[in-house]
Amino acid sequence: MLYREAGQFKASFAEDMQIFPIRQDRIAIGLLLAFAFFGIPLFASEYWFSAILIPFLIFALAALGLNILTGYCGQLSLGTAAFMAVGAYAAYNFQLRVEGIPILVSFVLAGFTAAAVGVLFGLPSLRIKGFYLAVATLAAQFFIVWVLTKFPWLSNNSSSGVISAQKIQILGFSFDTPVSKYLLVLGIVVVMALAAKNLARSGTGRAWMAVRDMDVAAQVIGIPLMHTKLTAFAVSSFYCGVAGALYAFCYLGSVEPDGFNLDLSFRILFMVIIGGVGTVLGSFLGAAFILLLPIFLDNTLLPTAHALGLPFSNATVSHIQFMVFGALIMFFLIVEPHGLARLWQITKEKLRLWPFPH
Amino acid sequence: MQFFFEALIGGLLSGVMYSLVALGFVLIYKASGVFNFAQGAMVFFAALTVVGFVGKGVPLPIAIVLAFGAMVLLGLATERFVLRKLVGQPPISLFMATIGLTFFIEGLAPMLWGDAVQPIELGIQDEPIPWLLERFDIVVSRFDLVASGIAAALVVVLAIFFQKTRIGRALRAVADDHQAALSIGIPLERIWAIVWAVAGFVALVAGLLWGSRNGVQFALTFTALKALPVLVLGGFDSVAGAIVGGLIIGASEKLAEIYLPPLMQAGFGGNFGGIEGWFPYVLALLFLLVRPEGLFGERHIDRV
Numbered sequence: 320m321l322y323r324e325a326g327q328f329k330a331s332f333a334e335d336m337q338i339f340p341i342r343q344d345r346i347a348i349g350l351l352l353a354f355a356f357f358g359i360p361l362f363a364s365e366y367w368f369s370a371i372l373i374p375f376l377i378f379a380l381a382a383l384g385l386n387i388l389t390g391y392c393g394q395l396s397l398g399t400a401a402f403m404a405v406g407a408y409a410a411y412n413f414q415l416r417v418e419g420i421p422i423l424v425s426f427v428l429a430g431f432t433a434a435a436v437g438v439l440f441g442l443p444s445l446r447i448k449g450f451y452l453a454v455a456t457l458a459a460q461f462f463i464v465w466v467l468t469k470f471p472w473l474s475n476n477s478s479s480g481v482i483s484a485q486k487i488q489i490l491g492f493s494f495d496t497p498v499s500k501y502l503l504v505l506g507i508v509v510v511m512a513l514a515a516k517n518l519a520r521s522g523t524g525r526a527w528m529a530v531r532d533m534d535v536a537a538q539v540i541g542i543p544l545m546h547t548k549l550t551a552f553a554v555s556s557f558y559c560g561v562a563g564a565l566y567a568f569c570y571l572g573s574v575e576p577d578g579f580n581l582d583l584s585f586r587i588l589f590m591v592i593i594g595g596v597g598t599v600l601g602s603f604l605g606a607a608f609i610l611l612l613p614i615f616l617d618n619t620l621l622p623t624a625h626a627l628g629l630p631f632s633n634a635t636v637s638h639i640q641f642m643v644f645g646a647l648i649m650f651f652l653i654v655e656p657h658g659l660a661r662l663w664q665i666t667k668e669k670l671r672l673w674p675f676p677h
Numbered sequence: 678m679q680f681f682f683e684a685l686i687g688g689l690l691s692g693v694m695y696s697l698v699a700l701g702f703v704l705i706y707k708a709s710g711v712f713n714f715a716q717g718a719m720v721f722f723a724a725l726t727v728v729g730f731v732g733k734g735v736p737l738p739i740a741i742v743l744a745f746g747a748m749v750l751l752g753l754a755t756e757r758f759v760l761r762k763l764v765g766q767p768p769i770s771l772f773m774a775t776i777g778l779t780f781f782i783e784g785l786a787p788m789l790w791g792d793a794v795q796p797i798e799l800g801i802q803d804e805p806i807p808w809l810l811e812r813f814d815i816v817v818s819r820f821d822l823v824a825s826g827i828a829a830a831l832v833v834v835l836a837i838f839f840q841k842t843r844i845g846r847a848l849r850a851v852a853d854d855h856q857a858a859l860s861i862g863i864p865l866e867r868i869w870a871i872v873w874a875v876a877g878f879v880a881l882v883a884g885l886l887w888g889s890r891n892g893v894q895f896a897l898t899f900t901a902l903k904a905l906p907v908l909v910l911g912g913f914d915s916v917a918g919a920i921v922g923g924l925i926i927g928a929s930e931k932l933a934e935i936y937l938p939p940l941m942q943a944g945f946g947g948n949f950g951g952i953e954g955w956f957p958y959v960l961a962l963l964f965l966l967v968r969p970e971g972l973f974g975e976r977h978i979d980r981v
Contacts, residue, residue: 393769395769395772395773442966443962443965443966446965446966446969447965447969449712449768449769449772450712450768450772450913451909451965451969453772454905454906454908454909454958454961454962454965455958455961455962455965457902457905457958458955458958458959458961458962461954461955461958462955462958462959465951465952465954465955468951469949469950469951581902585776585780588773588776592773634787634792635788637784638784638785638787638788638792639784639788640784641780641781641783641784642780642781642784642785642788643784644777644780644781644784645777645778645779645780645781645782645783645784646777646781647777648773648774648776648777648780649759649774649777649778649781652763652766652770652773652774652777653759653762653763653774656766656770
């Protein structure tokens, strides 16, 4: 009843091509954004900001980056965390070494640095694909973390490569409370998510999808393979790099190279798989799911076990977390390979017809 | 020079251990086209099961048999509940499913058996062989030698199994073309079950050897990651490739660890240890640029 697009006629090409063609979608997105910008800061507690909302947005951005590469362009990467690390360290160094550089500029430059590194490690993708590429991106993962640990210049000679992010100041206003950091991250993520959604609908995005579906066929119809794959690597790494910079500056404050380990890469990959491969919405749903699941398990398993009198320790809970993650990945791949985003889409299709399905 | 040989031999012998893990990957990949990322987790699971049974007072040989049983069960369950449902999906989905399986096993194993670091006693001393020490003044561990002997024996047995037996022929047929194999009456599901059981056995052997060397611990799962560059170097579908790749990776990472840091130190200053951590991957990466199908892999032709 509510979700029906009947009567919404598109009179011009621009209207037909707009990013949210259905009026209800536009209203919903508008409300959601208004709620995120104005509603949440009114009542969310400090814990919510610094432990859930900020990491959620940052991981969603990183997942979006990986989704561009894996979901849209079909190149599996296991080195996401390393590209995030490049972003974090690049932003730190730009702040440190360039006098008076605005923080947002250094975030963007960090993104470009990560993009350059991404292109470098994306070069093998021109000759190899599938598992082989996964191994090649593992090289990026281990090599980059090692470089960040061993070259003291990159972390300003701190021991074992730990960096402490500088204070964030934009136009004299300092972002030091969780709320202000949240708003900053939210602003960046919204802009970049909209950009990604648009990019996916553009010629570049269509070329990515053609390469994903079958690269030889894409090449035959005249899509330049090298250019397409490398732009996917560049854009993806740009997103991951900015996410990494935010991870260091707005979430943790101080990071070490080992924090960007293979485990983090896997977690982001899981967000993409569970959220939905090849959708912008899926990155957000997946990030929320992967982030909230451990918290949910922590809060439910121990009390339940105690109530039942089972001998559960914290270690057991973490083992169960591993198992649940693994089982969920397999479950989603078997039952719903397009993830949570697809479930949402099905709901929308149903809502269109509801309550008269014929 | 003598030091060089010592490092080389040490590297080659540890390379054999990588080959052992890589072998498990190759077996499953050959027979079902699944790139089983969970092989490392299976190694961990197998070793932990043996240790767990021994801890319960079961004698070692029986514990090994029981662990083999557990591996077969695990393989069968994987085939039945995960892979069979994913038949016909793109290989990359299967690959990601095995990543999920990895996490599942990494949670399951310590939950069943506890997560303390535990030793396995196989009764082989990790000491230099006196004869070599006297003759050539080279330190070669007896344990490494025995381990590589076992690995070599395993490879020979597997090669005979693949080439000469009925099941081996069926396996190769399945690897070649699932549908064609089905149409001439080869039971696909039974073949896959056998492959997973054999891969479980290889994982068990690898787990025993690695475990008795470094102790059974979570870090065992990382050895599997080292097996990946071995596979890239050797080719995913070649048993011989897994062996040769393992030797190359093992030797080169040892030599790189010894000879590269001083060079880099001279160039940049600072401490550059830990090259072993990434060297195999970068080597594999460079190798991929030259020969994407690996040393012994079959060249793959894409058709639209």
